[in-house]
Amino acid sequence: MISVYCLIAFACCNIVTQGLLYPIETETRQIRSLDGIWQFRLDENGVGESEQWFSMPQLPEPTIPMPVPSAFNDVTQNITVHRHIGWVWYAKNFYLHNTAPRWVLRFQAASYESRVWINGQSAVNHSGGHLPFETDLTPFITSGGNVSVVRVVVAVNNTLTTTSLPPGELVIHNPTYRELVTQFDIYNYAGIDHSVILYSTSKSYVQDIVIDTQSIDFDSQHIATSATLNYSITIGGTESNVLRVLVQLIDANGVIVANNSDSQSRLVVEKPHLWEPCGMNHTHPCTEESYLYTLQVTLYNEGAFNEPVDVYRIPYIGIRTIRLTDSQFLINERPFYFHGVNAHEDSDIRGTGFDDVILAKHFNLYGWIHGNTFRTSHYPYAEEFYQLADRFGIVVIGQTAAIGMNREEYFSDRMLAHHKQVIVEMFTRDRNHPSVVMWCLANEPQSNLPVSRPYFSALVNFTQPIAAGRPLILVTNQYANNDLCMEFFDIIGINRYVAWYSDYGRLDQITSTISQDIASWRSTYPTKPILVSEYGVDTIPGLHNDPPLMFTEEYQTEFYAAYHLAFDNVSSLLHPDTGFFIGELPWTMFDFATEQSTIRVGGINHKGLFTRQRQPKAAAFLLKHRYEQFEYVTTTIKREA
Numbered sequence: 001m002i003s004v005y006c007l008i009a010f011a012c013c014n015i016v017t018q019g020l021l022y023p024i025e026t027e028t029r030q031i032r033s034l035d036g037i038w039q040f041r042l043d044e045n046g047v048g049e050s051e052q053w054f055s056m057p058q059l060p061e062p063t064i065p066m067p068v069p070s071a072f073n074d075v076t077q078n079i080t081v082h083r084h085i086g087w088v089w090y091a092k093n094f095y096l097h098n099t100a101p102r103w104v105l106r107f108q109a110a111s112y113e114s115r116v117w118i119n120g121q122s123a124v125n126h127s128g129g130h131l132p133f134e135t136d137l138t139p140f141i142t143s144g145g146n147v148s149v150v151r152v153v154v155a156v157n158n159t160l161t162t163t164s165l166p167p168g169e170l171v172i173h174n175p176t177y178r179e180l181v182t183q184f185d186i187y188n189y190a191g192i193d194h195s196v197i198l199y200s201t202s203k204s205y206v207q208d209i210v211i212d213t214q215s216i217d218f219d220s221q222h223i224a225t226s227a228t229l230n231y232s233i234t235i236g237g238t239e240s241n242v243l244r245v246l247v248q249l250i251d252a253n254g255v256i257v258a259n260n261s262d263s264q265s266r267l268v269v270e271k272p273h274l275w276e277p278c279g280m281n282h283t284h285p286c287t288e289e290s291y292l293y294t295l296q297v298t299l300y301n302e303g304a305f306n307e308p309v310d311v312y313r314i315p316y317i318g319i320r321t322i323r324l325t326d327s328q329f330l331i332n333e334r335p336f337y338f339h340g341v342n343a344h345e346d347s348d349i350r351g352t353g354f355d356d357v358i359l360a361k362h363f364n365l366y367g368w369i370h371g372n373t374f375r376t377s378h379y380p381y382a383e384e385f386y387q388l389a390d391r392f393g394i395v396v397i398g399q400t401a402a403i404g405m406n407r408e409e410y411f412s413d414r415m416l417a418h419h420k421q422v423i424v425e426m427f428t429r430d431r432n433h434p435s436v437v438m439w440c441l442a443n444e445p446q447s448n449l450p451v452s453r454p455y456f457s458a459l460v461n462f463t464q465p466i467a468a469g470r471p472l473i474l475v476t477n478q479y480a481n482n483d484l485c486m487e488f489f490d491i492i493g494i495n496r497y498v499a500w501y502s503d504y505g506r507l508d509q510i511t512s513t514i515s516q517d518i519a520s521w522r523s524t525y526p527t528k529p530i531l532v533s534e535y536g537v538d539t540i541p542g543l544h545n546d547p548p549l550m551f552t553e554e555y556q557t558e559f560y561a562a563y564h565l566a567f568d569n570v571s572s573l574l575h576p577d578t579g580f581f582i583g584e585l586p587w588t589m590f591d592f593a594t595e596q597s598t599i600r601v602g603g604i605n606h607k608g609l610f611t612r613q614r615q616p617k618a619a620a621f622l623l624k625h626r627y628e629q630f631e632y633v634t635t636t637i638k639r640e641a
């Protein structure tokens with residue numbers, strides 16, 4: 001029997017307890033969407049709070065109808081709305097029926113600084129986009145009747161500062177020209193861009209669940225014979241100390257395969273079905289699904305199991321281990337090769353606004369291209385992305401919104417404190433997803449500045465104990481000879497644009513330059529696997545030239561082919577004994593919106609393999625063919641100490 005343990009011990013819940021469980025409906029919980037049209041207005045003079053707009057029966061005119069979820073920027077024809085910097089206000093009234101003892105108002109995300117008032121009273125404030133926040137409505141409901149009218153008013157500010165993530169600086173050139181100066185390459189979409197949900201619970205309820213595979217035992221044929229999962233349940237509410245807990249793991253046929261009545265313990269599963277990543281020779285294609293169990297947690301009073309106080313289910317439990325060697329990334333002890341495409345949460349009109357259609361198309365295209373990985377560049381995505389990634393076995397590198405950290409003043413103590421806060425929020429939201437196999441703490445920070453070194457040393461020291469078994473990656477555009485921070489991380493991620501941002505037009509220089517670059521990282525850090533976390537070129541669909549010139553579809557195709565020659569020489573997939581290069585992630589899946597500039601035609605970054613409308617460019621077919629071929633490469637299991 002071989003026992004496999006996770007790279008880092010299971011991070012128990014004493015450190016981080018307040019995960020916000022995804023709102024679901026069960027026999028004890030109701031949910032209701034508040035998505036739809038909200039009343040909306042800009043607050044161009046920043047007077048809304050001092051004039052107490054939150055306590056008015058209507059927002060002062062001029063208001064416009066605004067869809068939630070959506071970024072507000074591209075919904076109107078008005079350039080002032082498009083480029084607004086500062087506060088915007090949203091308002092909505094709804095009826096709350098007294099059908100549960102506790103109702104929670106949950107914002108799946110709003111960018112970036114949010115203040116929420118319920119019935120005129122301050123209810124919750126939140127800093128940072130992309131991640132959820134919520135407030136218990138109960139204290140704000142004063143009428144004792146069966147139904148109450150609730151007015152929710154939300155102010156959201158998209159101004160970035162030297163201590164926000166991402167950082168930015170507001171420059172006021174003159175009274176009519178305000179500019180948000182940022183060091184990143186996305187349009188600063190803002191507003192309530194993810195869903196707003198009401199959900200109910202009992203007076204006492206399942207507040208948090210942490211679960212992770214601790215170990216899997218394999219037989220000599222590498223068949224899993226048993227698995228141990230560690231879990232911990234936190235109970236919220238008034239009667240938490242008298243309630244009993246039943247934790248059950250249920251397989252895909254509805255059979256209970258393990259159970260336990262402690263709030264913190266382990267589940268042992270005999271002959272487990274493993275969660276496997278897609279797109280490898282030993283696993284399934286990315287159009288098919290991985291094996292998932294459901295975790296069911298029931299709270300009940302002694303002797304009254306059939307009348308549960310609360311039931312919560314996570315239908316995305318995957319049994320799998322992660323282990324890193326100095327040259328391979330192992331999932332279930334088999335080598336995994338990251339071959340996917342990065343992306344943004346970005347689409348026409350909605351901007352960063354969450355949309356199920358865009359979500360479904362996204363995953364269909366991963367299936368089409370045989371892509372088995374994405375990094376949540378450059379911020380945590382909506383939770384629904386992780387749920388589909390769990391289902392299809394698409395591996396996720398979860399990333400914080402720490403982009404554009406390109407100035408010395410951004411590495412301050414206040415920024416560090418905020419960075420820690422967003423890491424905790426991201427981890428507590430995403431740590432139960434089997435698809436999340438790595439955490440990326442920042443994208444292209446100025447990690448060659450002396451001030452970055454103590455910053456990342458402190459950040460990694462803080463993060464490692466709560467990382468729930470996931471290795472940490474730093475994604476850098478620096479080089480082995482000037483970076484000062486890679487030493488703290490487990491995996492090296494490099495973003496490269498040779499023959500695009502340098503050596504214009506010189507496709508012939510790519511293979512040797514990239515090979516030397518990778519070799520120099522390897523000789524500096526011989527025990528850290530390497531992946532290329534971005535590489536790509538702007539490509540205008542329909543623009544052709546032979547021989548290939550920059551911006552043409554031919555150039556994009558040849559660009560990728562030249563990088564692939566460099567990757568394949570050191571690939572851990574193709575050279576299991578000597579390779580140390582564990583993956584490749586083109587930049588990017590879809591064309592996406594950026595600030596306007598002379599290098600962004602139409603305010604669009606055109607590096608997509610697909611257009612913003614999700615149609616393929618020529619290079620998409622090259623990647624599809626390459627990734628499909630990877631599925632024919634057999635993987636061998638190295639037995640290492």
Ligand code: GCB
Pocket residue numbers: 184185378443444477495534587605607
């Ligand atoms: C990068 C950034 C990404 C940009 C990309 C580009 O290195 O990580 O956010 O969009 O380059 O296209 O310039």
